[in-house]
Amino acid sequence: MTDTATAPRSFQEIILRLMTYWGARGCAVLQPYDMEVGAGTFHPATTLRSLGTRPWAAAYVQPSRRPTDGRYGENPNRLQHYYQYQVLIKPSPPDLQDLYLGSLAAIGIDTALHDIRFVEDDWESPTLGAWGLGWEVWCDGMEVSQFTYFQQVGGHDCHPVSGELTYGLERLAMYVLGVDHVMDMPFNDPSARIPLTYGDIFRQTEQEYSRWNFDQADTDMLLRHFADAEAECARILAAPQPDKAGRHIIMAHPAYDQCIKASHLFNLLDARGVISVTERQAYIGRVRTLARACADAFVTTQAGADRCESLTDA
Amino acid sequence: MVTDGLVEAGLTYAGAAAFSTPRRLALAIEGLTATSRAVREERKGPAASAPDTALQGFLRSTGLAREQLELRDDKKGQVWFAVIEKPGRPAAAIVAEVLEAVIRGFPWPKSMRWGAGTLRWVRPLHSILCVLTDEHGAQVVPLTVDHLTAGATTRGHRFMAPAPFAVTGFDDYAARLERGFVVLDAAAREAAIWHDATTQAFARGLEVVPDAGLLAEVAGLVEWPVVLAGLIDPAFLELPPEVLQTSMRSHQKFFSLRNPKTGRIEGFATVANRETVDHGATILAGNNKVLSARLSDARFFWENDLRTVKAQGMEGMAVGLALVTFHNKLGSQAERVLRVEALAREIAPLVGAAPDLAAEAARICKADLQSAMVGEFPELQGLMGRYYAAAASHNDGVPQACEMHYKPLGPTDAVPSDPVSVAVAMADKIDTLTGFWAIDEKPTGSKDPFALRRAALGVIRLVLGNGVRCNLDALFGARIRWILDYLYNWQSAQFGDVERDDVLAKAAPASSDLLAFFHDRLKVYLRDQGIRHDVIDACLAMPGNDDLTLLVKRAEALAAFLKTDDGENLTQGFRRANNILTQAEQKDGVEYSYGADPKFAETAEERALFKALDKAEAAIAPAMKTEDFAAAMAAIAALRAPIDAFFTAVQVNSDNAVIRRNRLNLLHRIRATCAQVADLNRIEG
Numbered sequence: 001m002t003d004t005a006t007a008p009r010s011f012q013e014i015i016l017r018l019m020t021y022w023g024a025r026g027c028a029v030l031q032p033y034d035m036e037v038g039a040g041t042f043h044p045a046t047t048l049r050s051l052g053t054r055p056w057a058a059a060y061v062q063p064s065r066r067p068t069d070g071r072y073g074e075n076p077n078r079l080q081h082y083y084q085y086q087v088l089i090k091p092s093p094p095d096l097q098d099l100y101l102g103s104l105a106a107i108g109i110d111t112a113l114h115d116i117r118f119v120e121d122d123w124e125s126p127t128l129g130a131w132g133l134g135w136e137v138w139c140d141g142m143e144v145s146q147f148t149y150f151q152q153v154g155g156h157d158c159h160p161v162s163g164e165l166t167y168g169l170e171r172l173a174m175y176v177l178g179v180d181h182v183m184d185m186p187f188n189d190p191s192a193r194i195p196l197t198y199g200d201i202f203r204q205t206e207q208e209y210s211r212w213n214f215d216q217a218d219t220d221m222l223l224r225h226f227a228d229a230e231a232e233c234a235r236i237l238a239a240p241q242p243d244k245a246g247r248h249i250i251m252a253h254p255a256y257d258q259c260i261k262a263s264h265l266f267n268l269l270d271a272r273g274v275i276s277v278t279e280r281q282a283y284i285g286r287v288r289t290l291a292r293a294c295a296d297a298f299v300t301t302q303a304g305a306d307r308c309e310s311l312t313d314a
Numbered sequence: 315m316v317t318d319g320l321v322e323a324g325l326t327y328a329g330a331a332a333f334s335t336p337r338r339l340a341l342a343i344e345g346l347t348a349t350s351r352a353v354r355e356e357r358k359g360p361a362a363s364a365p366d367t368a369l370q371g372f373l374r375s376t377g378l379a380r381e382q383l384e385l386r387d388d389k390k391g392q393v394w395f396a397v398i399e400k401p402g403r404p405a406a407a408i409v410a411e412v413l414e415a416v417i418r419g420f421p422w423p424k425s426m427r428w429g430a431g432t433l434r435w436v437r438p439l440h441s442i443l444c445v446l447t448d449e450h451g452a453q454v455v456p457l458t459v460d461h462l463t464a465g466a467t468t469r470g471h472r473f474m475a476p477a478p479f480a481v482t483g484f485d486d487y488a489a490r491l492e493r494g495f496v497v498l499d500a501a502a503r504e505a506a507i508w509h510d511a512t513t514q515a516f517a518r519g520l521e522v523v524p525d526a527g528l529l530a531e532v533a534g535l536v537e538w539p540v541v542l543a544g545l546i547d548p549a550f551l552e553l554p555p556e557v558l559q560t561s562m563r564s565h566q567k568f569f570s571l572r573n574p575k576t577g578r579i580e581g582f583a584t585v586a587n588r589e590t591v592d593h594g595a596t597i598l599a600g601n602n603k604v605l606s607a608r609l610s611d612a613r614f615f616w617e618n619d620l621r622t623v624k625a626q627g628m629e630g631m632a633v634g635l636a637l638v639t640f641h642n643k644l645g646s647q648a649e650r651v652l653r654v655e656a657l658a659r660e661i662a663p664l665v666g667a668a669p670d671l672a673a674e675a676a677r678i679c680k681a682d683l684q685s686a687m688v689g690e691f692p693e694l695q696g697l698m699g700r701y702y703a704a705a706a707s708h709n710d711g712v713p714q715a716c717e718m719h720y721k722p723l724g725p726t727d728a729v730p731s732d733p734v735s736v737a738v739a740m741a742d743k744i745d746t747l748t749g750f751w752a753i754d755e756k757p758t759g760s761k762d763p764f765a766l767r768r769a770a771l772g773v774i775r776l777v778l779g780n781g782v783r784c785n786l787d788a789l790f791g792a793r794i795r796w797i798l799d800y801l802y803n804w805q806s807a808q809f810g811d812v813e814r815d816d817v818l819a820k821a822a823p824a825s826s827d828l829l830a831f832f833h834d835r836l837k838v839y840l841r842d843q844g845i846r847h848d849v850i851d852a853c854l855a856m857p858g859n860d861d862l863t864l865l866v867k868r869a870e871a872l873a874a875f876l877k878t879d880d881g882e883n884l885t886q887g888f889r890r891a892n893n894i895l896t897q898a899e900q901k902d903g904v905e906y907s908y909g910a911d912p913k914f915a916e917t918a919e920e921r922a923l924f925k926a927l928d929k930a931e932a933a934i935a936p937a938m939k940t941e942d943f944a945a946a947m948a949a950i951a952a953l954r955a956p957i958d959a960f961f962t963a964v965q966v967n968s969d970n971a972v973i974r975r976n977r978l979n980l981l982h983r984i985r986a987t988c989a990q991v992a993d994l995n996r997i998e999g
Binding site for chain 1: 336424425426427428429430436437438440473535536566567568584586587588590591592596597599600601603604605607610611637639642
């Protein structure tokens with residue numbers, strides 16, 4: 001499928017190549033956010049930094065948790081915990097599509113042999129009050145990335161517009177490495193002294209979390225924690241200014257952490273099956289209210305405000 | 315939009331053609347005039363005698379100097395005239411202006427901004443090519459939109475011919491794009507895809523399942539279509555063809571290839587966007603891999619569902635419906651199924667179905683909503699019900715009812731005719747309608763989230779399509795009452811201090827309202843079949859208007875009747891009689907329904923009318939009894955001539971009070987006789 005001289009041999013090699021590629025194109029290679037999130041978009045490096053006029057360029061791996069997708073490690077393609085690679089560049093560069101295609105070449109996908117198609121797609125996140133237009137990128141009939149130009153986040157119009165790329169790493173890697181079951185995928189180099197497959201690392205955790213997510217999680221506790229996160233978020237944003245030492249600090253990020261918590265708690269409650277169809281919209285609305293409040297707060301801070309120098313033409 | 319703008323600016327053209335690919339939009343305009351017409355406008359100004367300020371105002375509005383005005387004679391004296399000459403403008407300048415306006419104002423359903431710009435377009439706009447070609451050569455139109463300046467260059471296929479090249483005109487553009495692996499015309503791409511897919515299918519002894527929507531969609535995803543076909547792994551061929559087709563179409567955008575002899579789906583065709591040195595082998599292998607993953611999932615669901623249904627029956631699969639809310643005021647899906655089962659049993663004899671079978675089918679018809687397959691492919695609801703019911707050893711029309719009870723889904727969808735299917739289909743929709751009417755959640759002018767209009771139309775089509783005779787009013791009333799009673803017991807808190815009898819008393823008005831809703835839907839439906847709403851109104855006034863089959867029979871006969879000469883004139887005659895009678899009744903304050911006596915008839919026309927009425931009444935009653943509405947209409951048609959003759963020869967308001975009263979009573983007979991057939995008052999015109 002790919003030229004063996006440039007073909008990656010493991011899951012981690014694919015990640016390292018993407019990190020190198022985007023780092024070389026000027027992105028700050030950040031680390032994953034240290035909280036449970038459903039997607040790379042939730043990292044403050046995307047949701048908050050896409051707001052305001054300050055330019056930004058970041059790339060990072062993000063472990064993502066989707067409790068309803070748990071299959072006890074038995075399904076060859078579906079996991080309740082998986083990795084996304086996330087890139088956010090603001091303002092979106094005019095050659096973003098070409099940059100993306102270059103990243104595919106970097107991980108061993110030869111566009112002369114494969115069918116890469118940009119399929120028109122619109123993205124929206126009701127929980128974050130966000131939406132954008134863009135594409136699903138398909139490689140030989142399989143969706144491998146989401147490519148989005150953010151139009152609105154947290155209820156705010158985006159000026160300038162951020163370009164976001166999200167790669168489904170396991171799916172992409174399985175294709176590049178020619179693996180049919182995710183658990184069989186080599187995580188480190190197969191010829192390492194201690195070779196570890198994806199299954200060696202994650203099969204058991206998939207089983208454990210599937211059981212907890214679907215059958216065991218204490219729903220009363222989850223509901224209480226949701227309410228707590230919701231209350232704390234609002235309380236943080238309403239804290240009196242200035243603080244006792246006279247500093248004016250708007251705690252947008254600590255508040256946003258609570259919003260992320262609430263979103264994950266909602267996903268857990270959903271997996272436990274306790275959210276009815278009519279209640280679902282109400283919960284999503286509550287998380288969205290938090291996201292908007294955090295967005296409103298962020299744009300009043302330094303990081304969310306205008307640059308001192310004017311932007312050069314993109 | 316562009317051609318309108320050009321014409322408005324004074325240019326003309328011979329023809330225009332538009333093209334689109336995933337990466338570009340193109341418009342070619344031929345025979346454009348080189349300059350716009352020179353325009354000469356004459357404007358009348360103030361009188362010469364008017365104050366100077368008026369003249370100054372006129373000079374300002376025309377932009378001319380005083381010396382340029384003409385003084386002309388007018389009937390009132392001398393008047394200033396301005397002659398404004400607008401010279402023709404070169405086409406290039408006009409095209410630039412029009413295009414800029416069109417680009418800025420383009421009505422994309424959804425558009426976006428990108429980078430630091432403010433321009434909106436469907437996706438980021440990278441370049442504009444705008445070239446005007448005439449006998450002297452090609453010139454670039456001076457078009458600028460934000461930071462984009464039009465040029466004469468474009469690029470071919472993103473991967474196969476990405477280098478830019480310049481063009482001198484449309485023919486050059488189209489030809490060079492083709493060489494650059496871009497098929498500009500969407501119709502040409504569709505035709506090529508269809509042709510190649512058919513050829514490749516034929517080579518494998520298969521045919522392509524037609525799918526116009528998919529063809530259009532896929533043609534919009536590629537600039538250089540390359541069809542690749544493959545066979546489905548035999549391990550998956552046991553899956554129902556609908557499952558294969560739905561999975562391939564919705565997830566993969568594949569065409570299904572069918573074996574013409576067996577009807578089984580055995581292959582697929584996909585459309586790639588490029589040629590490769592390995593003739594698509596890598597691409598096809600990749601697509602195959604994805605398909606395998608998808609079909610493995612589908613097979614996993616299929617086998618699991620079959621296992622459940624064989625071990626626990628459809629009822630076992632349906633257990634989870636108790637936890638699925640149908641509507642928070644109407645309870646769970648399981649509770650709804652119980653209602654539908656009871657209703658299906660009740661309706662069964664009316665449609666010629668065995669009550670036990672109808673009840674059985676209703677009991678299991680929603681079980682597939684709990685299946686893994688329908689969970690993954692919601693569009694397969696009903697169909698999977700049929701497969702799973704058959705696997706659970708149901709037969710005698712029960713599996714078919716699981717599939718068919720959702721129909722008809724739209725105004726052109728087929729209407730089920732098998733009795734068990736009809737019973738469940740009617741029960742399902744009537745339960746939905748009576749449920750929502752019981753809790754007073756009716757559709758509004760702009761919102762109908764539960765598709766109640768469609769449900770009512772479905773019942774109408776089921777009833778009319780199968781000639782079902784049933785009195786909906788009684789059915790609705792009983793059902794709504796039952797539901798209200800159930801709700802009162804189950805959610806008494808909701809009702810507060812209201813007495814049970816008061817709650818149940820709402821059933822009758824709700825039922826009437828629901829019937830009126832049905833009548834509205836019926837009018838819309840019959841209007842499309844050429845029966846006017848006033849004809850239906852005339853029949854709605856007759857008894858039995860909740861028996862839709864009877865109602866429509868009557869309406870059809872009346873419509874046919876009104877198209878005849880007799881019919882039209884009889885209606886006029888009726889109106890005349892009715893008007894005179896009503897006036898007299900109002901004036902005199904009495905009803906002239908005593909009965910007329912022929913012995914008071916003075917003229918031959920009066921006597922003839924009496925005889926005609928006798929004859930008509932004798933014919934109408936038996937005809938109405940056997941529902942031979944055509945015969946009934948013919949009977950009153952025979953009244954036309956005598957009524958016309960009567961009005962020509964006889965003066966109703968005779969000076970003789972007795973004669974007058976008798977004649978008014980006679981008019982009442984006319985009215986009453988016609989009223990037996992239809993309420994002709996409602997006929998318009």
